[in-house]
Amino acid sequence: MGSASLTSSVATRRTDTRFERRLAEILEHGTAVFYEKGYEGASMRDLSRMSGMSLAGLYYYFESKEKLLYLIQKHYFTTVVERLSQRLEGVSGAEERLRTFILNHLQYFLAENHKAMKVLAHEDDVLEGDLGTEIRSLKRRYYHSCADLVEVLRHEHGLEFNLRVSVMSLFGTMNWLHTWYNPRIDPEATALARQVGDTFLRGLYAATRSS
C-alpha cells in the first residue's frame, strides 16, 4: 500500500493526501539517516529519533528497513526519470538531448538531493528478491534513456566504440561527485554539466576518429 501511494504521489503531486505528505517526509528523513550511518548502520530507532515519530508510527508507513530503502530508491529514480521526460520535451538532436540528460542528473542529484546521490550509490546492491528486481528494472530504464542517446550519436557519426564502457564512464563521472563536490569552491550544476558534457561528447568523437 505504501508503495502504491508513493507512486501516485509522484504522479499527481497536487492530490497529495495526508498519508502521502507524511510518507514523503519520512523518505526524506530516511535518506538523511542512511546518508549519515549507511543502510547497515542505521536502525529504525535512528529514524524514529530523526523524524520525531514513534516506532509504531513508522511501521504504519513501511514494515521494515528494507522496505524503506526500496521506497527511497523507487522515489528518486522515478522522479529523476519524470523530470527528464519533461525537460526533453521540445529538445531535439541527440547531442542536445544528452546535454539535457547530464544537466537534469546533476541538478536533481547534486543541487537538490545530494544526500540521495550517496545513498543510491552506496546501497546500490542491497535489495534482493522482488524489491531488488523492481529497482534494477527502474535503473535499467534510466541507464537506457542515456545509452539510447549515445547510441544515436554513434550511429549518426559512424563511430565505433564500446557503448557500455562509454555510458558507464559518464555515470561514474556524475555519481562520484558526492565524494568530492563542495558547493563553496566548485562550479554550480549548470557550469559543471557544461564541462562534463563538453569533455564527454568531444572525447567521444575525437577518440573514435583516431582509432
Place this chain on the structure above:
Amino acid sequence: MGSASLTSSVATRRTDTRFERRLAEILEHGTAVFYEKGYEGASMRDLSRMSGMSLAGLYYYFESKEKLLYLIQKHYFTTVVERLSQRLEGVSGAEERLRTFILNHLQYFLAENHKAMKVLAHEDDVLEGDLGTEIRSLKRRYYHSCADLVEVLRHEHGLEFNLRVSVMSLFGTMNWLHTWYNPRIDPEATALARQVGDTFLRGLYAATRSS
C-alpha cells in the same frame, strides 16, 4: 605497532616476518568482510569467522574495527602509489605518464583488488581523528600524482579548464567501475584503460580548444 609493521611489510616484502604475513592475510579477509557487509554492518565476529581466528587472536593484530579499516586503507593506497612510482620510471611525456596512471589504477584495483575498490569508495569518509587525517593525506598525495600530470598537459598545450573537475571526473570514471564491471563481458584492464585514456585526453584537448 601493527601500523609500523604493515608499512615495513609493504616496503620490504622479502623480509616478511610471521607477524606481517599473518597481518596481510587478516587485511585481505577484512577487505572481503567489509566488501560483503559494509563497515557499519561488519562485526569482529564476522571477521573471526572469515579468517578462522579467535577474537583474542584478532585483537593481537589490531585493537578495533576502526583500526582495521585504517590498516586496510593505508595498505592499498600505499601499495598503489608504490606500484605507480615503479611503473613511471622511464616513462616520459605527461600524456604517456597519465595513461600509465590510468592503467596502473585499473590493473591494481580492477584486476587484482576489486573488493578493495568498493571498500575504499564506500568507507571513504568513515575514519576520524588522527587515523582519518593520515589516510586523507595519503589520498591527497595520490590525487596530486594524477593532477600534476593533467596540470603539465594544461600548461604544455596552453589549455584552460577547471583542473579539479577534470581530475575528479577521471577518478569518478575509474572508481565507479566496481558497481558495473563484469569481467565476462567487459574489456580487460588494458583495453579499458586505453578507451578511458583516449576519451579523457582527447576530450580534454577538444573541449578546451573550442572554449
